[in-house]
Amino acid sequence: NVGFGKTPQNRSISVDALKPSDTFARRHNSINPEEEIKMAQYCGFDNTNALIDATVPKSIRIQSMKFSKFDEGLTEAQMIEHMKNLASKNKIFKSFIGMGYYDTYVPPVILRNIMENPAWYTQYTPYQAEISQGRLESLLNYQTMITDLTGLPMSNASLLDEGTAAAEAMAMCNNILKGKRKTFIIANNCHPQTIDICKTRADGFDLKVVTADLKDIDYSSGDVCGVLVQYPGTEGEVLDYGEFIKKAHASGVKVVMATDLLALTVLKPPGELGADIVVGSAQRFGVPMGYGGPHAAFLATSQEYKRLMPGRVIGVSVDSSGKSALRMAMQTREQHIRRDKATSNICTAQALLANMAAMYCVYHGPEGLKAIGQRVHGLAGTLAAGLKKLGTVEVQGLPFFDTVKIKCADSQAIANEARKHEMNLRIVDKNTVTVSFDETTTLEDVDKLFKVFAGGKAVPFTAASIAPEVENAIPASLVRESPYLTHQIFNSYHTEHELLRYLYKLQSKDLSLCHSMIPLGSCTMKLNATTEMMPVTWPEFASIHPFAPVEQTQGYQEMFENLGDLLCTITGFDSFSLQPNAGAAGEYAGLMVIRAYHLSRGDHHRNVCIIPVSAHGTNPASAAMCGMKIVSVGTDAKGNINIEEVRKAAEAHKDNLSALMVTYPSTHGVYEEGIDEICKIIHDNGGQVYMDGANMNAQVGLTSPGFIGADVCHLNLHKTFCIPHGGGGPGMGPIGVKKHLAPFLPSHPVVSTGGIPAPENLEPLGTISAAPWGSALILPISYTYIAMMGSNGLTEASKQAILNANYMAKRLEDHYPVLFRGVNGTCAHEFIIDLRGFKNTAGIEAEDVAKRLMDYGFHGPTMSWPVPGTLMIEPTESESKAEMDRFCDALISIREEIAEIENGKADANNNVLKGAPHPPSMLMADSWNKPYSREYAAYPADWLRAAKFWPTTARVDNVYGDRNLICTLLPANHYEEEKAATA
Amino acid sequence: NVGFGKTPQNRSISVDALKPSDTFARRHNSINPEEEIKMAQYCGFDNTNALIDATVPKSIRIQSMKFSKFDEGLTEAQMIEHMKNLASKNKIFKSFIGMGYYDTYVPPVILRNIMENPAWYTQYTPYQAEISQGRLESLLNYQTMITDLTGLPMSNASLLDEGTAAAEAMAMCNNILKGKRKTFIIANNCHPQTIDICKTRADGFDLKVVTADLKDIDYSSGDVCGVLVQYPGTEGEVLDYGEFIKKAHASGVKVVMATDLLALTVLKPPGELGADIVVGSAQRFGVPMGYGGPHAAFLATSQEYKRLMPGRVIGVSVDSSGKSALRMAMQTREQHIRRDKATSNICTAQALLANMAAMYCVYHGPEGLKAIGQRVHGLAGTLAAGLKKLGTVEVQGLPFFDTVKIKCADSQAIANEARKHEMNLRIVDKNTVTVSFDETTTLEDVDKLFKVFAGGKAVPFTAASIAPEVENAIPASLVRESPYLTHQIFNSYHTEHELLRYLYKLQSKDLSLCHSMIPLGSCTMKLNATTEMMPVTWPEFASIHPFAPVEQTQGYQEMFENLGDLLCTITGFDSFSLQPNAGAAGEYAGLMVIRAYHLSRGDHHRNVCIIPVSAHGTNPASAAMCGMKIVSVGTDAKGNINIEEVRKAAEAHKDNLSALMVTYPSTHGVYEEGIDEICKIIHDNGGQVYMDGANMNAQVGLTSPGFIGADVCHLNLHKTFCIPHGGGGPGMGPIGVKKHLAPFLPSHPVVSTGGIPAPENLEPLGTISAAPWGSALILPISYTYIAMMGSNGLTEASKQAILNANYMAKRLEDHYPVLFRGVNGTCAHEFIIDLRGFKNTAGIEAEDVAKRLMDYGFHGPTMSWPVPGTLMIEPTESESKAEMDRFCDALISIREEIAEIENGKADANNNVLKGAPHPPSMLMADSWNKPYSREYAAYPADWLRAAKFWPTTARVDNVYGDRNLICTLLPANHYEEEKAATA
Numbered sequence A, B: 001n002v003g004f005g006k007t008p009q010n011r012s013i014s015v016d017a018l019k020p021s022d023t024f025a026r027r028h029n030s031i032n033p034e035e036e037i038k039m040a041q042y043c044g045f046d047n048t049n050a051l052i053d054a055t056v057p058k059s060i061r062i063q064s065m066k067f068s069k070f071d072e073g074l075t076e077a078q079m080i081e082h083m084k085n086l087a088s089k090n091k092i093f094k095s096f097i098g099m100g101y102y103d104t105y106v107p108p109v110i111l112r113n114i115m116e117n118p119a120w121y122t123q124y125t126p127y128q129a130e131i132s133q134g135r136l137e138s139l140l141n142y143q144t145m146i147t148d149l150t151g152l153p154m155s156n157a158s159l160l161d162e163g164t165a166a167a168e169a170m171a172m173c174n175n176i177l178k179g180k181r182k183t184f185i186i187a188n189n190c191h192p193q194t195i196d197i198c199k200t201r202a203d204g205f206d207l208k209v210v211t212a213d214l215k216d217i218d219y220s221s222g223d224v225c226g227v228l229v230q231y232p233g234t235e236g237e238v239l240d241y242g243e244f245i246k247k248a249h250a251s252g253v254k255v256v257m258a259t260d261l262l263a264l265t266v267l268k269p270p271g272e273l274g275a276d277i278v279v280g281s282a283q284r285f286g287v288p289m290g291y292g293g294p295h296a297a298f299l300a301t302s303q304e305y306k307r308l309m310p311g312r313v314i315g316v317s318v319d320s321s322g323k324s325a326l327r328m329a330m331q332t333r334e335q336h337i338r339r340d341k342a343t344s345n346i347c348t349a350q351a352l353l354a355n356m357a358a359m360y361c362v363y364h365g366p367e368g369l370k371a372i373g374q375r376v377h378g379l380a381g382t383l384a385a386g387l388k389k390l391g392t393v394e395v396q397g398l399p400f401f402d403t404v405k406i407k408c409a410d411s412q413a414i415a416n417e418a419r420k421h422e423m424n425l426r427i428v429d430k431n432t433v434t435v436s437f438d439e440t441t442t443l444e445d446v447d448k449l450f451k452v453f454a455g456g457k458a459v460p461f462t463a464a465s466i467a468p469e470v471e472n473a474i475p476a477s478l479v480r481e482s483p484y485l486t487h488q489i490f491n492s493y494h495t496e497h498e499l500l501r502y503l504y505k506l507q508s509k510d511l512s513l514c515h516s517m518i519p520l521g522s523c524t525m526k527l528n529a530t531t532e533m534m535p536v537t538w539p540e541f542a543s544i545h546p547f548a549p550v551e552q553t554q555g556y557q558e559m560f561e562n563l564g565d566l567l568c569t570i571t572g573f574d575s576f577s578l579q580p581n582a583g584a585a586g587e588y589a590g591l592m593v594i595r596a597y598h599l600s601r602g603d604h605h606r607n608v609c610i611i612p613v614s615a616h617g618t619n620p621a622s623a624a625m626c627g628m629k630i631v632s633v634g635t636d637a638k639g640n641i642n643i644e645e646v647r648k649a650a651e652a653h654k655d656n657l658s659a660l661m662v663t664y665p666s667t668h669g670v671y672e673e674g675i676d677e678i679c680k681i682i683h684d685n686g687g688q689v690y691m692d693g694a695n696m697n698a699q700v701g702l703t704s705p706g707f708i709g710a711d712v713c714h715l716n717l718h719k720t721f722c723i724p725h726g727g728g729g730p731g732m733g734p735i736g737v738k739k740h741l742a743p744f745l746p747s748h749p750v751v752s753t754g755g756i757p758a759p760e761n762l763e764p765l766g767t768i769s770a771a772p773w774g775s776a777l778i779l780p781i782s783y784t785y786i787a788m789m790g791s792n793g794l795t796e797a798s799k800q801a802i803l804n805a806n807y808m809a810k811r812l813e814d815h816y817p818v819l820f821r822g823v824n825g826t827c828a829h830e831f832i833i834d835l836r837g838f839k840n841t842a843g844i845e846a847e848d849v850a851k852r853l854m855d856y857g858f859h860g861p862t863m864s865w866p867v868p869g870t871l872m873i874e875p876t877e878s879e880s881k882a883e884m885d886r887f888c889d890a891l892i893s894i895r896e897e898i899a900e901i902e903n904g905k906a907d908a909n910n911n912v913l914k915g916a917p918h919p920p921s922m923l924m925a926d927s928w929n930k931p932y933s934r935e936y937a938a939y940p941a942d943w944l945r946a947a948k949f950w951p952t953t954a955r956v957d958n959v960y961g962d963r964n965l966i967c968t969l970l971p972a973n974h975y976e977e978e979k980a981a982t983a
């Protein structure tokens, strides 16, 4: 309540009152000062600082954090001005570089209503299927689009980029052949970054990668598990791999084909050619180049290998009422289960971008896509024909789709001439350039190119004038005959109104941060502020090819420098690599850095990695991918790593110790007191400390990995640093390292890069991601977050995140056992409530509580991880007290519902928890034969009467779906049959 | 279905196939060629052209339309490029001009989630309360904010701009005094545009406007109905009007006060000073300046005059279950009912902008606003203090809030110096400038201004250094003591997450074009394409002060020229005025043009306006506002204007005939055959033809007002030309005229403007809107629509709009009587179905059908207008066949529900129509005692099972609300009491 009446008028004005009053931190950190003190006191402390002092171990506490730039934090308006300034330093040249990245028109309806729409971009991975049917449908569309275009029946719903997708396929070949053949061949018509990533990745799997000219490929060793070819090739050639594949198969060799979706609208699909695994990127289907990413990559394969597919797969199942419903198939994330036996560690993928690409297909439909494919091909043909006419250069003779290869006297001179017209070509070698066309290429561009290649000679024709003479360059045997995208969904929404409504229809089924808090432990679902998101869709950031000359990308470069510097200050490290494009990719990269370090010192034998049993599944998976031998260490009753066990393990493996992987605060939500000692033990035994930065939100400004003693750490920028989760990606997982490790940070074969700031020596481990700076387009999000918060705002955020978790734990502790706390009884930024007891007292499991929470309008917390039968709650600093109270009220109310079962008032098998969630179709069905009332099911809390988010399906049956794996759209008539059946 | 298998490969490439395939028209016009021919045949024609030929009278049919620019239509990408180019020609200087327009920070969360969000901007006026509770709440917030800040208890939910709000207040004064006093005094401390608008408006009301210095105001004539003063004054002075108001009241004079909302955070509110009516603009509360608009204006008054308030008012009522629910109060728009007795014609208002301003308040809260107000005041004080110290100029001595008035030797020289720093000052006269501060002003700006005014002299201090010496300049008697914005809603959502969720909570209650078609006859709810919307929020369009020097706004000017030219081609007129900012404002402006024309010829007596009874209520209201005498003419049985009646009326009033107002095609949805003859009759009798362009969507490319014979016409750009309705505004109502009327087009007192293209002579009628080009910021929407569609695309749109209406009429005619058709049995772009019969057969009224449609997920068509007891359906060209079929299926299904009543199977008083709409709370209540089933109520059609938009409240009681008028937020405890009462 306000009332200025009583304040006497202040007749003079303070300078502070003349500064902008609307600082960003107070919009992000959601607890106001009055609430803060009350909450701290409720937790038993005088104030927040007292709580923090009691929580963060003194030995690792830093006194303060200070940035060399942005220390005070910019206002939102100042930030936008700064970003505009950076943007103006990026030059948008028209790109003809190709190599897996092509300009595209993002349909504005998709741009605004998916990419710029918080209701889509703030969603979490669809672990809770009943409140995620919208994006599940869209991802199923994605899988269907991939299977249709590639001609293979199974696809996942995105990998990180084309290069890592190829590496995943390589690992699959190795697996298919059970590790018995240790050579993998890569045709040298693959993109250079693809080749480098596979080579790097092969190292850890102890595979030998051989690159060879297609004609020289030889399987006679009998040791070849797979071969990777590209279709069309990196320099544009379109080859018929039919015979090649037969030969490979005859030698028991699996064929992986990297391909291009747009080309497949007119080319015979890889599946029809016999390929076993097909990979590629869906970028050119309406996803901005973004200086390298984020983009959705894909991997498709046959039914035979479907259970070896990496990544997330969406499948069709049924709900408790027998109706079709979607969910993630084989959900129990493989790396979670398989740990050290894992061959892939991918978690966060590229869901948002997969959705964009799928919607691009939905919008254009098969005929629209084919028209684009044919136009691109026709324009390329026109260029080739014109250049032949012109005779100033030599055009390569092989068939092509969108890329023309040209021999010339001086490729650099040609490229320079092109740049004068603000066009970028690819320089292949001194005498070779390629010109790749895309959806945005016009006849006028072709005319400009004629001028560029004419070398001053007059061009006596135009693209339009010679087009009628141009012949289709695709060999008859490779012309696509088979239909694709015949499903209703790809043939219905071709006008903007229809697509808009389809997007909204799906959106309305999905709970996101626009609705309520999503308190997923270990996921840090915090505010993704609009100002942070705005630059992402500015053309000066979005429309840049990753291999554009660096002098055209000075805005990006300046941001990288600043961001690297800020992250170094935050983490206490000396250098950062921005290449890994997810947390798990960061883990892998970080361990590879450690590996390279040991190797550089001749310590080839150092390959033991100690990992606590409480670690996230990606930790052992990543270690396994680096060829490390995993040694598990346990935790004590309080959930802390057993230091003595660590010591014993480290000493036992002293000679071969490579690393320890440790999450801090622990995955149990506790600041372990012994963390500095643990680091010391590892170092004393010759090992390096890898810190998993997933819980960085509890460290910023209070301590840091570097200060604690870690040597490497990845940051999930999509957790602590505000990149939204996008319904399962994108993310970014840059890694920071201490000085001695900086030389080993990843490089890139096309654009040279390494640590930021740059170390003195360079001994890069290889290449981790397809793009030099990973998903550069989303880095402005984290950058602006940090710059607007300033060092104090960030420190406050950590404190509030911890305060909030403690407040919630306190509110809940009388109702649920709270597992694991620190020495002073506090938790870190998240905590675990234990539901295991209810199994006996009421037959209730964690899943029942998570599903019932949906009826209260909430997304369940992280379920059964890291401890089965529990829920892990992480509120973050950007949830308000009111929202947290509502969430606690819901859980307390659910506890009372459990009590009803315990005391026999409710049926143990048929109760409001087992019946949850309750979608409207169930609640307003004519027949109702539950032992509880409709209103009790629907409106268990008052606030739901004012507005409620409704689950759209009853509980989805995971087991049924996994037994009957269907991972593409059902034929339209399925639904009618189902209706008839359930009527 | 696709299948390329059978097409033999086309070996050569056509040039057409190399042009962009993704033209805009095919995304906007939603019927594809195969559907089109089927639909035409279904209507009994060989193809669409045959249907059109049979529908549009030959005599008025134009052969083709050709644009001098954009004739072929740009692609979306080309359009954006063109707009970027225009944008680059607008220069964003920092504005210190003031005069009712101030820069402001639009909170990004509001920018993205309201202004750039189709779920908000595509809503219609909340006539259907049950599916509009979200924006109704937001508009109630707006009214509460206005009443709190002004200190008067009643407010409407927006007027068009501050100037017209003042004119509306003037008309109210006239009304309050029942037209018995004919003088209205305006203090010359009002903004010049406010004065001019009032003067122009007074003309029609036969009021005498006297402008006078405050000290010279004199009521002794006894003829003064009201006086308008400004607080703070246009040149910044803050005067205590307490005594002044007492004096006016003593003479029976009503006091209107124009004010500034930000100033009221620190100044004593006008209500406490005794003002009767308070007006102003809410622009500076987070709405971009946009070169003049759109912005929400307000009008607040006492309880006594509430029923005389113009514009839309939101009020609290109850629904059929007794729960609080909102709806438009006194809904039957006054001009609709009062017609020629109306004193205001406002319909389309500024809902979207009112929502933005209200949310700005919600986000900042009372303390945040006060901090901004104090900062702005403090910075102004700092400037004044510094200038006094500097001594190079003279600072006016009166108290001020945000505007400092300065005497100097050469104001132009000072302004020029300021421009060098990209700052715009207001030049008041040769020796006077004012400097107005706003939310975006910084200490650095003040320092720059010191330099500007120092005239080369060194400035020995900084703003920061002198700030502590600065004293608050507000006199103690005018310091605000009373609290404001104490309601919970203004004190809860101060963090971005909280506001985001509040926005989404409201949004989830409102049906918009994102959900389904909104087939409102006469409203043309067509696609508002994203590309059209994008430039609107670019700073180069959004951040420009309307009175910025024209040389800084060349991008805007070029667009105005192009748009004027395009609109002239489309309408067959010679010149356009872009000033009127709604359809009704256009009507009024157009009639005033006619009036000025007659006056210029000495025809002072020509004041009769013939208007068909079928006209929209705004027509007679506008005519009345111009002082015209209205003569009504009837329609024949077929709904056509009775030509003989027109002839008789025209001849009878031959000497005094001013104009005919006619809508074409008619409001009955018919192309009247005699329209050319009607125009001739009017002209033959010395009158001018005013055409209401609301139905322009049925004319573009097929005929035109100019070709038909009209002399003036307004266009609702928010209908035919794609400006979204924004939940009740903004809109734009430019008027086009024949050459002889062009000199009379409105001008502007601050920035000279007139017809586009400019006529030779200028005899402007006066000023219509506060800004020279009305709501310039939204003109890019119509401009891009026209430029992307090209002449063919637009003509196709008209044809499809007509085809669609005929298709729907055909589908429905066996189920409902279709009223009024043309000579060949076709309708225009809309049609009317007659429900009157069901009153007798089933007790069912139009409202019941409209409410039941909500259960089918649809917004009802226009209800009971122009014919009571009917529904008027307008599909537009951008609805797909699938969507229209769904809508027809719904109506046919409802017809079956009515039949159940007719044949006695359903109860006449208690049936699914009378019970509609059915919100979830009703459908899943424990008790259900309707005679029909829950599922029958909830899922009357199959498609609703896949996704359904739910009404959030049961049927709202309008009568109750109007009897118990409550137009501000209820105290928070009300809801608890209600809960207790209904529990």
Ligand SMILES: Cc1ncc(COP(=O)(O)O)c(C=O)c1O
Pocket: A346, A347, A348, A522, A523, A582, A583, A584, A585, A616, A618, A619, A663, A667, A692, A694, A695, A716, A731, A733
């Ligand atoms: C502790 C921990 N480590 C690693 C990861 C993997 O990160 P990403 O999903 O970005 O690959 C997660 C993801 O939730 C995590 O919680």
Ligand SMILES: Cc1ncc(COP(=O)(O)O)c(C=O)c1O
Pocket: B346, B347, B348, B522, B523, B582, B583, B584, B585, B616, B618, B619, B663, B667, B692, B694, B695, B716, B731, B733
């Ligand atoms: C026929 C007709 N004339 C005039 C108007 C008034 O236009 P506006 O609401 O833009 O003032 C309308 C609005 O619906 C209309 O239908």
Ligand SMILES: O=C([O-])O
Pocket: A125, A333, A347, A348
């Ligand atoms: O795998 C996870 O995203 O936690």
